[in-house]
Amino acid sequence: MIDFFVLSAAGGFAMYWFFFRNKKQDQPTFKKLTVTPVVERGSSSGFINKMKNTNRNVVVFYGSQTGTAEEFATRLAKDATRYGMKGMVADPEECDMEDLSQLTEIENSLVIFCLATYGEGDPTDNAQEFYDYLQGGGTDLDGIKYAVFALGNKTYEHFNAMGKYVDSRLEELGATRLIEVGLGDDDSNIEEDFVSWREKFWPIVCEHFGVQATGDDSSIRQYSLQVNEDLPKEKIYHGEISRLGSFNVQKPPYDAKNPFLAPIIANRELHKGGDRSCMHIELDITGSKIRYESGDHVAVYPMNDPDIVERIGKRLETDLDTVITLTNVDEEASKKHPFPNPTSYRTALTHYLDIQSPPRTHILRELAEYAEDPKEKEFLMSMTSSDGKDKYNDWIVKDHRNILAILDDLKSLKPPMDHICEMLPRLQARYYSISSSPKIHPTSIHITAVLISYTTRTGRSVKGVATKWLADKPVTDGKTYTVPIFVRKSQFRLPFKPSTPVIMIGPGTGLAPFRGFLQERDYLKKEGKPVGETILYFGCRYKAQDFIYEEEINQYLKNGSLTKLHIAFSRDQKEKVYVQHLLNKNKEEIWRLLENGGHIYVCGDARNMAREVHDMLERSVIEQGNLDATKAAEYIKKLQSKGRYSCDVW
Ligand code: FAD
Structure with missing residues (x-):
């Protein structure tokens, strides 16, 4: 895990060991x-x-x-x-x-x-x-x-x-x-x-x-607080994941604990209309020695919205620039600190803590201890047992209340900032299916990401942590923005032999890895290699709005690297059409390719699309291969185990 680091500076500084800095008389004792x-x-x-x-x-x-x-x-x-x-x-x-x-x-x-x-x-x-x-x-x-x-x-x-x-x-x-x-x-x-x-x-x-x-x-405090005064800047973590100073002096190899700060060299809108946004982002990896393959994932460590951080600081009346160290009171524990320390509250809330997800019940339980109003205390406690699961589901999950919304809605809550930092989970890296091929782009990694944006039932406007952060990094304002990244190898790979036929099913941003696959097959074709049938199923809402990479795809179609393109525009007509409907129409073609050793790939929405595509595939095998349901399921299992049916879904 990314939580290991050495606290080298601690010994030399003034130590203040107590659980409640600014402890007020009416605050609970943990x-x-x-x-x-x-x-x-x-x-x-x-x-x-x-x-x-x-x-x-x-x-x-x-x-x-x-x-x-x-x-x-x-x-x-x-x-x-x-x-x-x-x-x-x-x-x-x-x-x-x-x-x-x-x-x-x-x-x-x-x-x-x-x-x-x-x-x-x-x-x-x-x-x-x-x-x-x-x-x-x-x-x-x-x-x-x-x-x-x-x-x-x-x-x-x-x-x-x-x-x-x-x-x-x-x-x-x-x-x-x-x-x-x-x-x-x-x-x-x-x-x-x-x-x-x-x-x-x-x-x-x-x-x-x-x-x-x-x-x-009563709750148990796991970490003790130490406030560090007058620490020089170079002794304080500023968002590094593991090694202090690693953001200033970058050294390969780069991985989850030592991410590379990749400059953003392109960030453009892919949608041509409508109110949703999909970004095409290019990250420069020149000189990093980072290698990737088409189908790999790139992980991005995002930063939280500074406005939310500022509002939490204000609400808790805390100086966000206070530099702290939180140390596990259990000296034998393998996790000495909840995140890299010493650091400021501002850095902890910006880089290390998940301040935007709805908190889990144990956090509500600990927060309840700080409610001055007994009604608010009872309300929070009522959501923490299995009897209160409907209330929790409604008030926290369905309303998407994050820590700030809870503090705003329950005015008597006065938790100290260090306990908030102890309670909240770590901010996680976000993964993206790389949408480029190293054959064409050896020094850059491309991302295709939809901006998450919605309004909760309480009227709060919410934006995705990583996608908002990326959206706020244009290349046109004269600044060079960098993003901490590392590459995670995947099993989602083109067949070893380019002559093997492939069917790629990727609606929406599910197209991402297939853009890399298409670049690769196009490159091999131009090199004179025998490239097999390449079929793409893509889906979006409207042809005029969210048919992403339309020009590139049409170009591949024109020069024959893409043999066939099946597109489902779900809302361009009265009846909604999705990729799975098109698969249903093309059962014969699917069966023919499977019998010819073809590979099938599915990427995108795990909840509905991937499942329905799987069902459709099973139906093709039953109908076209004249197999009963058990035999068809076995056939598909075999495809999976041989790496001929792969999913990259989220
Ligand atoms: P977050 O702050 O994490 O918010 C997302 C959460 O907001 C959701 O989990 C949901 O709870 C909530 N939410 C979202 N929309 C709504 C809504 N309308 N109403 C209510 N609640 C909502 N994403 C891509 O765009 N492109 C890719 O190529 C891609 N590849 C991926 C590959 C893998 C292996 C994995 C695991 C994920 C991939 N993702 C991809 C998803 C990506 O990692 C992020 O989850 C996504 O970008 C959102 O991150 P965020 O920080 O902006 O949003």
């Missing part, structure tokens, strides 16, 4: 996380020894790509304290998972897994090794007690595959499941799924281990 002093009992640094040395009996492993699984793991580890147990959070990538069997050496011990599923049923990057280990055999886990909460999205075919796999594999290896695997669905309300599962889980733990809730439900 319990400090008590940690047993470290008693050296072994030389090994393994997680079992760490647990023994710090008297912990609960370990919560997370497989996290966007931070949610890690956040849930942290909440469960904190929960343990409320039941007289002691928990710790651990990253499987940093642990020797073979040691799991030794958990039996710790009395009343329990292992919990919070595991997200990524992409096409894959483990997250940090859980890959653990997954390989389990697949390769694992070890005897007799006597181990475990629970799994899985995080996934129902719109994807392999819903929660990773969590389900680990849950059943642990049982096969002899471990004892305490509760049925929790299935979190990010497509509806994963917070609600987690809260409901957790409410069932802890009573089972209590019964199993004969422990009881301590009754102390």
